[in-house]
Amino acid sequence: MRISFLLHNAYGIGGTIRSTFNLAAALAEQHDVEIVSVLRHRDAPTMGAPAGVVLRPLVDLRPGSPDYDGEDPRHALPARVFPRADGRHRQYSRLTDERIGRYLTTLDAEVVVGTRPGLNVHIARQAHRAAVRVGQEHLTLSNHGFRLRHEIRHRYPFLDALTTVTEADASAYCRFGPRSMRVEAIPNSVPAAYGAPADGTGKVVVAAGRLTPAKRYDLLVRAFAQVVAAHPDWQLRIFGSGDTTGNERAALSALIDGLGLSGSAHLMGNAHPLEPEWAKGSLAVSTSDRESFGMTLVEAMRCGLPVVSTDCPVGPREIIEDGVDGRLVRPGDADAVAAALLGLVADEELRRRMGAAALRNSARFDPAHIAERHLDLYRQLLRRGPGRRGPGPVREAAHRARVRAIDTAHALRSTARGTLKKSGAAGPGDGRRVPA
Template sequence: MHISFLIHNAYGIGGTIRTTYNLAGTLAEHHDVEIVSVFRHRDEPVFAPGDKVRLRHLVDLRKDSPGYEGDELEYRTPASFFPAAEGRYKQYSALTDRKIAEHLRGLDCDVIVGTRPGLNVHIAQQARRGPARVGQEHLTLSTHSSPLKLTLRTHYPRLDAVTTVTEADARTYRKLMRLPGVRVEAVPNSIPAPALAPADGSGKWVIAAGRLAPAKRYDVLIRAFEKVVAERPDWRLRIYGAGAERGKLRALIDKRGLYNHVYLMGPATPLEPEWVKGSIGAVTSSLESFGMTIVEAMRCGLPVVSTDCPHGPGEIIDDGVDGLLVPVGKVDAIAAGLLRLINDDELRRRMGAKALENSARFDPAEVAGRYESLFADLAGRGNLRGSLHRTRGALLSSAFQAKDRSRTALRRVRAA
């Protein structure tokens, strides 16, 4: 199959970019795969797409590039097609409207995959007839505004499939969105196995990673770790990531006197070498669309203590087997979960081994296999539709020809 992904910016950093590269690179082992980035703002992508994946862009925002388009009037004109309800009006424009439309109308492929709601709307409306149209949901339906949900409900029926990263979100889509004839499938994000030995459970470090944003509730984690330190001062916490909450978190660490036990490490790429230095992963989010860091930690052999928030953790962690699920926002429960693993070396190592084993289901080969089956089915359905259309056309043509022959014969009889 020829599979084409359409992504916001393949040259940046983010979970959607990483998982798209993981999926595309694995599919490219057996198929013709390309990633088309709406924007390009740097010469080389942060993540390597793989030798077999073609990468191209539609709008060049590199100021030192001869193809720079950021000063064009079209780029400064607001978009009229890309849905304003998605809140990307400062990035998308009349220029992106035109470039995306031209790309989709000229695209010759078997499957086209969109990776964000606005791009999925473009695909639903503007992709030429023939390719299977797949819209990916990398967030959750519940996090979208009411105007955006209405936009999706209006245009998504023209897609062939919508994929979510959790079963919970797939159920929400099926219940709340009227999408007759559209397949709604839950397919998780993929995380490759790290190219280094897993953690052995001996390091006295708890590791957390992600954007320093309010939804991650690192303030709750820091307060919980204060209780951990009171009982086990030999353990420490490292938090990796960048974001607007850094100043507040730094102030909280200082206020609680935890500057020798809690460290804001900043971003790290790759993160696997940092995971394996620890023995426990921690996630205290109030909401997770999936839970990439949970899987990353598990793939490095760490059991994870995570809040049982919507939507992903409960579908990733087998509570009490390869990690622990605790109530959202409960400082005492989070501290108790951490201390349970800290104080029981055998339990920690056993759960770490199960985490390593159970997380193999998120390997790119496993996830790509599920997408491959979906794509093949959709492409086959499309070919069947095309075959039926051509057959119907041929039958109609034959019927008209037969009718013409009958009329001709009748005229000849009458003339005789």
């Protein structure tokens, strides 16, 4: 089988990149697999190229490269096909529209897979008629704003299938979308750790993920202050980086200093690979307000760590069995996080038992097993043959008119919010979700 993945930027760092690489490498053991990266900003992938997979970029943004596309005039014009409602729209252009369109209309793969909403829209609109079209959702439906949900409702029925990473999100899409839209829940895959698992003796609590407000590392630091008060020989290590402003890191550093934890709680920055760092710990922790899946939870479990996690929508409860391989606690409750950590810090035998269960139970996320589930879906779709292609001119015109109306309303609301902000007043809708 020939399978092609369309990825935003294979040369960066992120959960979607990691999960796509894991799946592609597993599929490449028996099939012809390529990853097409829309953008390229560095010579080699930060996370390492997956074995046996052809990696092909479409737009080269490396200054000094002989293939540099940054000065192409089309790169300065906003994209028309990639939907404006997708949060990555500013990175897309008429040039990406053209390159993606050329790739999709000429591809010879039997299955083409998109990995974010904007790319799924490209596939639904432009992929070769003979190819099976599959969209992947790595976030959640609830994470998307009204404008993007409108685009999804219109375009996704022209995919042959959509896969989500949790059952909860699959149910949300089934309730949201038309009956004709096929939705399958298939979790992300995580390979077995290449080193020895944690032995439960290291007096270290490990957390990992981007330094963003949604991860609630402030809550974790406050909870850990209670742990240190009772067990001063334990440490907290937080791995990950934030946005380019560094505001979240600065705020966390100030909180750590203010609580007198500078010798116990550490912001470690990025680490790749992360497995050796997991293995140095005895506990993993996640205090997120929301997760789309929870890759780091599975990575920690595959290294033999029990995980204390907030029971936030939608991922952790489908990964952790409370009281068996970890603990689930109420989101936003620092005392509950502290109590769960303290229970495990104080009981080495319990940590070892839960760590062994975590290692055993997380095997269900092995790439070979997850790849087989994707292959089962692809085979079913190939036997059925490609489904509907395009909405027809009348529905397409109606959709475009509706999108223009939504964009106009959005622009008016943005202008009104700006006016209120300048006047010092607070208006409805000022609160904004912060992407994880």
